[in-house]
Amino acid sequence: MERKTTSFLALGTRFDVESHYKLMRPVGHGAYGVVCSAKNTKTGAKVAIKKITKAFSNLTETKRTLREIKILSRFQHENILKIVDIMKPSSFDSFEDVYIVSELMDTDLHQIINSNQQLSEGHVQYFIYQILRGLKYIHSAHVLHRDLKPSNLLLNSNCDLKICDFGLARVADPQENHVGFLTEYVATRWYRAPEIMLSWKEYTKAIDVWSVGCIFAEILGRKPIFPGQDYMHQLHLIIKILGTPSLEDTEYIANAKAKAYVRSLKFEEGKSFRKLFPNASDQALDLLSRMLTFSPKKRITVEEALKHPFLAKLHDPNDEPVAKESFDFSFEKYNLNGKILKALLWQELCRFHLELQKVKIEPISNDSKSGAGGDDGPVSMDTS
Structure with a gap:
């Protein structure tokens, strides 16, 4: 599996990439990798390359990487970031770092909100519409994003928006066992729905709508709400x-102490959105209030929000596609060890590099000697 490579440094991290990629500039870094922009000299396309160093050293982060790659490589939607390649290593044994190649965008909504860029109501409508349009597709695949925030909404110079970072995504099934649902939350709490913090009896697609409401308010006020x-x-x-x-709105809080605490707080009248956002239109504030509703059962749905008068100029039910099938989260049911997670990530590589299917991998079991706990889970090498 010989390959020609070139190396460069970006934000202190060494990138060893296929030789037809030429570094343009570093883009940024976070807890889960360093990103740089590059040019594919074969096609002329500009891309973003994300390097996850020692991707198998932390099982939680490995699972997050697997989840993100599985989702972004299968979702096909204009408002969702597309993975165009996962670089192949020289061999399975040397497979330690993961390089994800995706579409290159110019900026993100966090940077726009914190800039001096003037935002008209048309801008606001276009941003919110695209978020909801992408979220409709995500939810139709029975996926909860769980980490919607301005920095996870990428933009280009035409204000086209793409949702990224699906590392915390989960199945959208209220009956699913959500043990650990909150413990893996490492993202900022500012966009977190109240039902998550208050241990509601079930978690639904409404948690993402709350996050969109927080983002909406942040665009209007140019600061987090x-x-x-x-x-x-x-x-x-x-x-x-x-x-x-109300008492009715707190009835579904499963944790008795949390319910008692909320009910014991001093009465608050609430603040007027009109006073908080004096320059916003009545239609904008009406949609915002329907998104930022305490009870998830009373919160507006994505489909309802798309039909709201505030988005009437953009809404087109014939151009708001849904997923063809539900996303398969079956791999989440098992407490997989590092070796199996590596094999599953290799399987994802095979979807981009069919020649890797010929590489034989030693059969792996999810036994306790490999550092696993909990149920055993079979590794399917189906690369569909």
């Missing part, structure tokens, strides 16, 4: 702005 310093402060901010939830 609920910048909680911790869990308690976050709840206080939400209730201070939305007002004290």
Whole structure:
């Protein structure tokens, strides 16, 4: 499996990539990798290359990487970032770093919000419409994104928007066992729905709608609406702005202590969105209020939001596609060890490089000697 490579440094990280990629500039870095922009000299296409160093050293992060690759390589939608390649290593044994190649965008919504760029109502409508259009597709595949925030919404110079970072995504099934649903949350709490913090009886697609509402408010006000310093402060901010939830709205809080705590808080009248966002239109504030509703059962759905008068100029039911099938989260049911996760990531490589299917991998079992815990899970080498 010989390949010609070239090396360069980006933000202190060494990139060893296929020789037809030429470095343009570093883009950024986070807890899960370093990203740089590059040009494919064969096609002329500009791409983003994300390097995840020692991808198998932390099982939680490995699973996050696998989840992201599985979803982004299968989803086909204009408002969802597309993976165009996963670079192949020289061999399975040397497979330690993961290089994900995706479409290159110019900026993200966080940078736009924090810039001096003037945003008209037309801009706001276009941003919110595209987020909802992409979210309709995501939800139709029975997927919860769970980490929608301005920095995960990429933009180009035409204001075209793409949703990225599906590392925290989960199956959208209220009956699913959501043990660990919150413990893996490492993202900012500012966009987190109240039902997640209050241990609701079930988690639904409404958690993503809440996040869109927070983003909507941040675009209008050019600052986060609920910048909680911790869990308690976050709840206080939400209730201070939305007002004290009714007894009916708190009935579905499963945790008795959390329910009692919310009901014990002093009464808050709530603040007027009109006073908070004096320059916003009535239609914008109406949609915002329907998104930022305390009870998930009363919160507007994505489909309803797309039909809202605020988005009437953009809404086209014939151009808001849905997924052809539900995303398969079956691999999440097993507490997989590092060797199996590596094999599953190799399987994803095979979808981009069919010649790798000929590489023989030693059969792997998910036994305790390999560092696994919990149920055993079979590794399917189906590369469809």
